[in-house]
Amino acid sequence: xxxxxxxxALITIGTALALAGCGTDEPxxxxxDLSAKRDGAMxxxxxxxxxxATAPVSFSLLYNNHSFYPIKNDWLFWSELTKRTNxxxxxxxxxxxxxxxxxxxxxxxxxxxLIIPKTYPGQETSFVASGAILPVSxxxxxMPNFKDKVAKWNLGPDLDTLRQSDGRFYLxxxxxxxYWVEYSLAMRTDILEELGLxxxxxxxxxxxxxxxxxAKYPDQYPMxxxxxxxxxxxxxxxxxxxxxxxxxxxxxxxxxWDPKAQKFAFTGAMEQYKQALTYLHTxxxxxxxxxxxxxxxxxxxxxxxxxxxxxxxxxxxxxxVNEYRPPLAEANPRAKLVKIPVPIGPMGPIKPDPKTRLExxxxxxxxxxxxxxxxxxxxxxxxxxxxxxGQAFAKWGIDGVTTTKDGSGKYKPASDxxxxxxxxxxxxHLQKDFGFSNGVFAYGGSTELxxxxxxxxxxxxxxxxxxxxxxxxxxxxxxxxxxxxxxTLWETPLKxxxxxxxxxxxxxxxxxxEWDAYVKELEAQNSKAYIDMVNAAYERYKKQHx
Amino acid sequence: MVTVDRTxxxxxxxxxxxxxxxxxxxxTLYPVINIIARSLSDENAIRSGSVNLIPRGFTFQTYQYVAxxxxxxxxxxxxxxxxxxxxxxxxxxxxxxxxxxxxxxLKGRKALIWVAVFTMFFSGGLIPNYILISSLGLKDSxxxxxxxxxxxxxxxxxxxxxxxxxxxxLEEAAAIDGMNTYGILLRIVLPxxxxxxxxxxxxxxxxxxNSWFSAFLYMTQSDLFPVTVYLRNLIxxxxxxxxxxxxxxxxxxxxxxxxxxxxxxxxxxxxxxxFVQRFFVSGVTLGAVKG
Numbered sequence: 001x002x003x004x005x006x007x008x009a010l011i012t013i014g015t016a017l018a019l020a021g022c023g024t025d026e027p028x029x030x031x032x033d034l035s036a037k038r039d040g041a042m043x044x045x046x047x048x049x050x051x052x053a054t055a056p057v058s059f060s061l062l063y064n065n066h067s068f069y070p071i072k073n074d075w076l077f078w079s080e081l082t083k084r085t086n087x088x089x090x091x092x093x094x095x096x097x098x099x100x101x102x103x104x105x106x107x108x109x110x111x112x113x114l115i116i117p118k119t120y121p122g123q124e125t126s127f128v129a130s131g132a133i134l135p136v137s138x139x140x141x142x143m144p145n146f147k148d149k150v151a152k153w154n155l156g157p158d159l160d161t162l163r164q165s166d167g168r169f170y171l172x173x174x175x176x177x178x179y180w181v182e183y184s185l186a187m188r189t190d191i192l193e194e195l196g197l198x199x200x201x202x203x204x205x206x207x208x209x210x211x212x213x214x215a216k217y218p219d220q221y222p223m224x225x226x227x228x229x230x231x232x233x234x235x236x237x238x239x240x241x242x243x244x245x246x247x248x249x250x251x252x253x254x255x256x257w258d259p260k261a262q263k264f265a266f267t268g269a270m271e272q273y274k275q276a277l278t279y280l281h282t283x284x285x286x287x288x289x290x291x292x293x294x295x296x297x298x299x300x301x302x303x304x305x306x307x308x309x310x311x312x313x314x315x316x317x318x319x320x321v322n323e324y325r326p327p328l329a330e331a332n333p334r335a336k337l338v339k340i341p342v343p344i345g346p347m348g349p350i351k352p353d354p355k356t357r358l359e360x361x362x363x364x365x366x367x368x369x370x371x372x373x374x375x376x377x378x379x380x381x382x383x384x385x386x387x388x389x390g391q392a393f394a395k396w397g398i399d400g401v402t403t404t405k406d407g408s409g410k411y412k413p414a415s416d417x418x419x420x421x422x423x424x425x426x427x428x429h430l431q432k433d434f435g436f437s438n439g440v441f442a443y444g445g446s447t448e449l450x451x452x453x454x455x456x457x458x459x460x461x462x463x464x465x466x467x468x469x470x471x472x473x474x475x476x477x478x479x480x481x482x483x484x485x486x487x488t489l490w491e492t493p494l495k496x497x498x499x500x501x502x503x504x505x506x507x508x509x510x511x512x513x514e515w516d517a518y519v520k521e522l523e524a525q526n527s528k529a530y531i532d533m534v535n536a537a538y539e540r541y542k543k544q545h546x
Numbered sequence: 547m548v549t550v551d552r553t554x555x556x557x558x559x560x561x562x563x564x565x566x567x568x569x570x571x572x573x574t575l576y577p578v579i580n581i582i583a584r585s586l587s588d589e590n591a592i593r594s595g596s597v598n599l600i601p602r603g604f605t606f607q608t609y610q611y612v613a614x615x616x617x618x619x620x621x622x623x624x625x626x627x628x629x630x631x632x633x634x635x636x637x638x639x640x641x642x643x644x645x646x647x648x649x650x651x652l653k654g655r656k657a658l659i660w661v662a663v664f665t666m667f668f669s670g671g672l673i674p675n676y677i678l679i680s681s682l683g684l685k686d687s688x689x690x691x692x693x694x695x696x697x698x699x700x701x702x703x704x705x706x707x708x709x710x711x712x713x714x715x716l717e718e719a720a721a722i723d724g725m726n727t728y729g730i731l732l733r734i735v736l737p738x739x740x741x742x743x744x745x746x747x748x749x750x751x752x753x754x755x756n757s758w759f760s761a762f763l764y765m766t767q768s769d770l771f772p773v774t775v776y777l778r779n780l781i782x783x784x785x786x787x788x789x790x791x792x793x794x795x796x797x798x799x800x801x802x803x804x805x806x807x808x809x810x811x812x813x814x815x816x817x818x819x820x821f822v823q824r825f826f827v828s829g830v831t832l833g834a835v836k837g
Contacts, residue, residue: 067779070617071768092766095779102762109676299801303595327593 034142037369040086040376047148051383051390053086057373059380060113062106063091064099064440068431075435080398087380089115107132107365114377116363117440121162121356124171124363128164129481134364135168142375143382145390149175157473158356165478165537167545172381174359174444179351181342181465183235186315186324190336191216202344203243203279210288213311223283224290224310226301232294232503235314237276242352243345244279245272248502251355254494254527255534257474264477264534266527268498269519275346280506291507306331315339317458321421339457341464349468356473359444361385384441391445396452397436411452420453476545477538490530497525578812585609585805592801608802612810617768618776622810625772628761629754632692636750637743639696640705645731647702648709666699672763679764690764691757691772698753701746708742709735744825748818755815777807 040053065071071093082088092113094102099118106112107127127133140147150159155175162169185206192199192209195216200206213222227234227249237249246256246267256267267273283289290310293301304310306327315324320339328335342352362381368374384390396403396411404412413419419430419437430436437453444450451459479487501518504510510518519527579599584592588603596602612618646652647659670678675694684690712735720730736743758774765771781804 065768065779070615070776070779072617073769093768093771094766095762095771095775097779097781098762105672105676105763108673109680111676111680299593299595302593306594323593327590330590331594 034375037372037374038376039372041373041379042376045144045379045382047144047387049383051085051087051379051387053373053376053380056086056088057376057380058088058090059115059373059377061089061091061115061440062103062113062117063093064096064118065093066096066439069429069435069438072433072435075433076397076402077394077435077438077441080393081384084393085380085383087376112365114365114368114371115381116365118360119171119363120360121171121173121358124162125164125484127363128170129484132366133170134366134368135166135170136172136364137163137168137170139378142378143172143386145382145386145388146172146175149177149386153177153357155357158358160476161356161473162358163476163478163541163545165480165483165541167541171361171363172385173361175386176357176359176444176447176450178447178450178466179357179470180450181352181462182316183239183314183352184316184339184342184461185239186313186320186337186339188311188335189338190334191311199338199340200343201341203240206343207279207283207288210283210312211286214286214288220309221290221304222288222310223293223312224296224301224304225293225312225314226296226298227314228294228301229297232499233280233506235316236280236293237502239314239342239352240279240345241273241276243342243347243350244276245345245347246270246276247352247355248273248276252495252498254491254498255477255531257472259472264474264531264538266494266522266531268494268502269522269527272346274512274515277502277505278512281508281512284506285508294503294506302327305337308332308335317454317461318420321455339461341461347471351465351468351470355471385444388446388449391442391449393436394441395437395445395449397430397434402430402434402436409448475538476541477534478541479533479537483533483537487530487533490526494522494525494527494530497522581805581808584802585809587802589800589802608800608806609810612803612806618773618807618810620769621771621773621776624770625755625774625811626814628688628691628772629751631688632695632754633747633750635692636696636698636701636754637746640698640702640746640750641736641743643697644702644705645709645735647706662697662699662702676763685764686766686770691754691760695754695757695760698750701749705742705746708739712738741825744822748822748825751818752815773811777811780804780807 040055040057042049042051042054045051063071071091078089090113092106100123103112103116103119104126107116107130110132112132124133150156153175159169159173162171162173164170187199189199191213195209195212197209197212200209210222225233225236227236231249231252233240233248234250238247238251239249241248242251245258247253248267252267254267255264256270257263258265258270280289284291290296290304301310301313302323305313305324308331313324317339320337324337328337362385364377364381368377371377384394392411396405396413399405400414402414402417404414406412413422413426413430415423416426417423417428417430417434418426428434431438436442451462454462501510505512505515505518576599580597583597583599583601585608586601586604586606587597588605591597591602643658643662647655647662649655652658669675679685679690679694684693716734716738717730720734725733756774758772758778761770761772761775762778765775
């Protein structure tokens with residue numbers, strides 16, 4: 001028995017290695033014969049249909065266990081889902097802290113559940129070569145809701161960014177109707193009033209405002225930022241960089257599409273990136289921006305803000321309400337902190353990153369194709385993650401139990417249910433006690449649904465941001481397997497070099513006059529070869545697929 | 547003259563020692579006390595950075611809150627069960643292996659030692675291990691945690707060295723009196739080895755109590771996780787930048803809840819130390835000196 005199992009294990013390893021070695025999967029015809037895989041599927045599933053399997057079915061699911069609402073088996077979500085869809089999900093629970101490692105491990109070992117959610121666009125590419133992931137683009141005909149939303153919201157170009165060199169895509173992304181700008185700066189408006197200043201609308205005005213603050217409070221840094229670890233300037237460089245035309249921080253990618261030149265450029269060597277760094281360096285040099293912004297833990301930055309030692313910090317809607325205002329109000333009841341519209345940069349009034357309207361989404365194990373319930377599974381996924389009814393259910397739960405929908409169609413949590421502080425002190429919590437608004441199931445969707453959880457000031461912020469123009473989506477440039485292997489070898493050292501020097505330039509440890517030398521160093525690490533490869537891939541894809 | 551000098555030097559040494567060790571104690575204790583203070587403080591006080599060694603906004607509510615989470619206690623119970631079972635198995639296996647290896651007359655002794663030591667330097671790797679455990683059907687069972695880590699080679703070598711140091715005459719005398727090998731091990735050797743056994747129990751118990759990785763690898767239900775996985779998820783949150791950046795509904799767990807969980811997880815294993823300490827020191831040095 002033991003011997004047998006060991007042998008099986010060895011064979012499996014061998015197969016895994018072989019698969020990893022020769023990644024080219026055999027050509028598969030689009031729309032293979034699925035007639036044997038229709039058990040439990042509905043005959044005429046369409047937009048607006050409530051999915052319910054014709055026989056009870058169950059599917060395995062990789063579950064990202066959030067520490068704020070740890071999974072409970074008695075959540076109303078699970079029972080109601082089974083009641084409505086005749087489908088049971090069998091979760092494989094993985095702690096949020098190590099979700100990505102476990103996902104790689106399970107896929108690598110050939111042991112992944114059928115449904116693998118919480119995968120961000122781009123993360124799926126490393127699994128494509130192994131042949132373990134289903135090319136979902138071949139099976140979209142089973143998903144009417146998905147197709148409907150893509151057509152209605154004109155998401156075709158966004159989807160194209162997901163395509164691999166074979167022209168297919170392997171990830172079912174979350175879809176947003178509109179752009180959703182999350183990050184901006186929070187600013188103490190009571191200090192602005194004290195100084196008789198307006199909220200800055202451009203980065204230059206921000207510079208002026210910070211200088212005025214410094215003049216009044218010379219002993220402190222007016223701005224001390226967070227989200228610096230492990231990516232320096234995670235949020236700040238993302239927001240600032242995108243306004244200058246070269247997103248950095250969390251959004252940093254080695255290749256950035258330059259719409260004017262109609263080709264990709266190496267982000268870390270772009271003139272726009274240099275301008276963004278120069279701007280930040282000026283702030284640091286004039287002692288307007290705390291140099292610790294890029295190295296301190298988040299708690300420290302919040303402490304400085306709360307104790308009035310700084311007035312400006314990066315924020316999103318949640319952190320503003322949950323993490324900044326309560327301690328600030330306790331320390332200084334007169335303080336007013338506001339999330340300001342993203343300041344405008346040299347690119348004009350554009351929407352900052354995100355570059356696409358795609359969210360994290362779902363990979364499907366290829367072995368799902370062997371299941372006789374395959375079609376039912378695709379219909380189920382389509383209903384829960386992509387239909388209006390499914391999305392509203394996953395987000396708000398059941399009308400009259402967890403939520404109430406008023407005449408104008410606006411959702412509110414039921415009176416005994418709390419959610420993001422909307423009913424403080426209520427005995428139950430929408431996420432913790434019922435399992436709704438769970439990051440695994442509820443994301444994306446229409447602007448109306450998205451903003452149903454927003455506060456009024458956040459809705460106003462989104463309105464301002466949505467009035468700006470969106471940049472064109474960058475074109476697909478899928479690499480072949482061999483190229484990707486080469487690219488992986490180049491990408492990490494390049495990115496590390498950019499990150500290190502980004503920090504040095506901002507803090508002034510390296511003079512910006514050495515920029516050309518720095519670009520040469522990048523070239524010595526193959527930045528040019530890398531960009532040439534990306535541009536060649538772009539040209540090739542354009543030729544092959546239009 | 548010489549004695550005075552020596553005394554002076556010795557005093558200096560003692561003084562320096564005291565200063566340095568006090569420094570070490572402070573550095574070690576400070577974070578512990580800080581965590582305890584945080585666990586008893588109000589969340590906003592922690593956010594505003596006013597909690598150091600003394601709790602601000604003193605409250606027991608956080609303890610009540612954490613204690614009211616059934617998952618925490620289920621995971622806590624798992625940790626206790628895993629630690630006890632795993633330590634028991636580890637001690638039995640390590641003792642047997644080490645005792646056998648300590649006998650020079652054993653045929654193939656070198657090969658057996660080599661097999662053990664080999665695993666210190668080389669392992670099959672993550673994915674093969676995972677496949678092995680899954681195909682053995684151990685996933686989602688206590689055995690996935692207990693069995694693969696049952697023998698720690700380091701502990702094995704310490705124990706072997708200890709057994710080698712026991713006088714052979716004792717065992718010969720027992721053999722002449724008619725005891726078989728098992729009798730000698732159980733009635734003569736083990737009673738003389740309490741010190742090393744206590745040290746081993748402590749080593750293993752602490753290691754199993756703190757371990758989270760095997761549970762993370764082989765468990766797929768949250769009811770089976772040990773409390774360390776629960777704790778790690780709470781503290782680490784999302785570790786990758788993409789997940790941090792893209793999830794705005796991402797609510798973070800309050801700092802005082804984290805602290806309470808740390809304190810509760812830390813407590814039992816800290817409480818064990820004083821009881822085993824006297825064995826602990828003599829046990830380790832005995833093995834080491836004669837190894």
